[in-house]
Amino acid sequence: AKQNGRNRYGFFTADLEARTARALQIENALRRALERNQFELHYQPQVSLATRQVVGAEALLRWRHPELGMVSPAEFIPVAESSGMIVSIGEWVLHTAVHDAKRWLDMQLPLRAISVNLSAVQFRHPQLPEMVTRCLQQAGLPARRLELELTEGAAVDDPAAALAMMDQLHDRGVRLSMDDFGTGYSSLSYLKRFQIYKLKIDQSFVRDLDDDANDRAIVSAIIRMAQALGMQTTAEGVETDGQLEFLREQGCDEGQGYLFSRPLPADEFEAYLRQHLRG
Ligand code: C2E
Ligand code: CA
Ligand code: CA
Ligand code: CA
Numbered sequence: 001a002k003q004n005g006r007n008r009y010g011f012f013t014a015d016l017e018a019r020t021a022r023a024l025q026i027e028n029a030l031r032r033a034l035e036r037n038q039f040e041l042h043y044q045p046q047v048s049l050a051t052r053q054v055v056g057a058e059a060l061l062r063w064r065h066p067e068l069g070m071v072s073p074a075e076f077i078p079v080a081e082s083s084g085m086i087v088s089i090g091e092w093v094l095h096t097a098v099h100d101a102k103r104w105l106d107m108q109l110p111l112r113a114i115s116v117n118l119s120a121v122q123f124r125h126p127q128l129p130e131m132v133t134r135c136l137q138q139a140g141l142p143a144r145r146l147e148l149e150l151t152e153g154a155a156v157d158d159p160a161a162a163l164a165m166m167d168q169l170h171d172r173g174v175r176l177s178m179d180d181f182g183t184g185y186s187s188l189s190y191l192k193r194f195q196i197y198k199l200k201i202d203q204s205f206v207r208d209l210d211d212d213a214n215d216r217a218i219v220s221a222i223i224r225m226a227q228a229l230g231m232q233t234t235a236e237g238v239e240t241d242g243q244l245e246f247l248r249e250q251g252c253d254e255g256q257g258y259l260f261s262r263p264l265p266a267d268e269f270e271a272y273l274r275q276h277l278r279g
Pocket of ligand 3: 179180200202203236
């Protein structure tokens with residue numbers, strides 16, 4: 001057993017070293033990524049479950065590196081956060097997303113709002129409200145067309161500061177969504193005090209809706225709670241007609257997922273909007 005334990009420890013160390021090396025490689029490459037134009041945004045449609053019409057889109061960051069290939073945001077966002085680079089990367093994301101949205105609105109394409117993910121690190125940055133307003137003004141996009149998605153983790157450390165930040169963003173006319181709802185630690189007593197416009201039901205609750213009665217009960221309860229608090233709901237990771245039907249019956253407002261579309265490069269998303277214009 002001892003031998004076994006040592007082996008496992010040895011394996012764990014090697015694995016950890018490999019992961020650290022990869023993280024370092026990513027961190028170094030990430031420093032150059034902005035200036036080398038290696039980022040792009042993909043857009044995933046958000047669809048009204050009642051009408052099946054496109055109502056919005058979530059901007060999702062993609063990093064194309066010449067040697068590392070397409071690096072997943074799940075891998076590089078944590079590195080960008082721990083190194084602080086997420087602040088300038090996040091500004092590029094917001095700037096790009098609101099300019100794209102403005103262009104599509106000027107083309108009379110059917111898009112009500114654009115959603116942008118905010119890291120907890122950005123959310124704690126005191127200049128965030130000014131940065132958001134500056135991007136909106138530069139693009140000429142009305143604030144109500146922008147939704148900022150934050151996770152419950154953004155509010156855990158210092159709920160009072162989070163409350164103040166949400167109030168500031170809300171006062172500037174921007175809408176706030178609680179991302180991955182149900183997976184974090186935020187207490188329900190805070191939820192009612194936060195200026196939250198929309199709850200995004202995490203895909204882990206949506207995935208097994210077709211055969212898990214517990215998930216159906218949780219999702220149904222989240223939707224009813226949101227309705228009682230006057231919040232919108234969006235279900236994430238909708239992949240099947242069965243999930244769609246259940247969510248629609250329960251009164252969930254919007255869905256997002258492969259059933260409707262994968263996240264698309266900007267030009268393909270624009271074509272998708274044009275198709276929906278023709279109906
Ligand atoms: P998220 O905000 O929860 O984004 C939803 C993720 O679910 C996206 O993964 C999307 O591609 C994926 N997805 C959409 N529909 C389906 C579906 O039907 N089934 C399944 N299995 N997955 C689906 P992605 O693009 O890899 O992004 C992962 C995470 O990286 C995001 O999770 C978000 O937390 C973070 N992220 C992405 N872009 C940004 C960004 O610009 N800024 C920040 N701070 N974080 C970002
Ligand atoms: Ca999100
Ligand atoms: Ca999410
Ligand atoms: Ca997620």
